[in-house]
Amino acid sequence: MPELPEVETVRRGLDQHLVGRTVEHVEVGRERVVRRTSREALIDGLTNTTILRADRRGKYLLMPLDSGDVMMIHLRMSGQVLIADRGADRPLHTHVVLSLDNDTEMWFVDPRTFGEVVVYDPANAAVELPPIARLGVDPIAEDFPRAHLRQLVRATSQTLKPFLLDQTKVAGIGNIYADEILHRARLRPDRSANTIDAAATWRLHDAIRNILNDSIKVGGSTLGDAQYVDVDGESGSFQNEHRVYGRTGQRCSTCGRGWIRRTISGGRSTHYCPVCQH
Template sequence: MPELPEVETIRRGLEGRAVGRQIVDTEVCHPRPVRRTSAHHLIEGSVGATISGLKRRGKYLIIVLDSGHEIMIHLRMSGQIIAAARRESRPRHTHVAFILDDGQELWFIDPRTFGEVVAFDPLQLETTIPELAGLGPEPDQISLAELRRILRTRRRQIKALLLDQTVIAGLGNIYGDEILHWARVRPDRRSNSLSPLSERRLHTAIGAVIANAIAAGGSTLGDGQYVDVSGASGSFQHAHRVYGRAGQRCLTCGRGWIRRVVIAQRSSHFCPVCQR
């Protein structure tokens, strides 16, 4: 599932290709991505408008239109956004296509159909997309004092807390595991049990892991599912220290063996030697 670094990589790719382009037509080929509203609603809300910017909040990509409306895209499990020339044939599972005035098309491809494409009025955000309105702060915007307040006022397992989008936006299973390894904190520790030093390390780790992952273009796992708008893979998977490495020797200490535990119904990976 794409997380903040993957969505940010897509945002940057689209920014260079789509800003200033008019959407001359929108084709909806499957009802699932527009289930929150309707195909008609997306077409009405997009055709004729010019793309004036690309934003991101957490794992949500937002296309800003000169009409004052916006289009939210969430990739969920298997969504992809590809920018291609109009003459190219669309791959299977292309459920939405935005046709631009310069001969490009933006494809929303989603085999498992959990993703969404929704045109909305930003003034109505809280009623149309309440979970977007209710997101916690961006990981790179959070101060140490704010993180400390979040950690100390809750006693949930730290990994579950990091995955909660209303607490911090954009982190998922991969980056949650890598951040906790960097911070040397076990994923099952209670958030209010961290030492002041561990809190500081966690704050640094959140910023560092996310920045490094964005610089590497995100993580493309063995399923090859995540790609950027040109279809290229990310490379941060080569820098993973714990995620997906259960049973293997720890790359950091060389002594521990990576363990896998289930927290908040998700697999967590950690080194019992490095992480306490």
């Protein structure tokens, strides 16, 4: 579930609490979260290193270390990164613990264990972490000119919803924000990307930037399962601003005339207003 706004919120918390700290001790519980390498590789790669920065690309948290390696955390469906005092009671499904030099701990918690924690060599990222090497532009962390989006939409026959979910084109957008972005841009999710004109492309570009930034300002979206929280365990509130996602059968709050519909596209739920979106 966590998409770009949620991961960016976590990144900002890690920037405050983790940067400059030295990792004194590492614990790894369930090995599934280190499946890309091993428990020993994570422990050896992190112990006695200092965290230099907290970065992000798309939905990936990237923390360069003074060893020259990078720690990557991917939350996937249910992952959480929490900061707590050393000795505090840990939640169930705490699979990785970093004990830091200021008597705090970083916990990686993941009930469904789809997420992962990895230490890798950035010079060999294409081999060690090919998903990161294939990521498209990050619309918040990187330069994202309108002309670049125009090139992307003109070059594909994908419909707009799968286009926004394609991480090799624009990194970080998932199901929730794709629906909200397309609604803000007044574009149907099943419209072919290469059929939209320049004016519609500019609306789409503005909607991508504005929706993501608006959500970041309020800490992202925490849905009914409450699985996403920031590093302090606090929920986001952008779910209160959703215009279409999760509002099937309700009157459209934008136009006041349409009723929000839900369809399935590529196995994913898609929500839109048939009146607002063309």
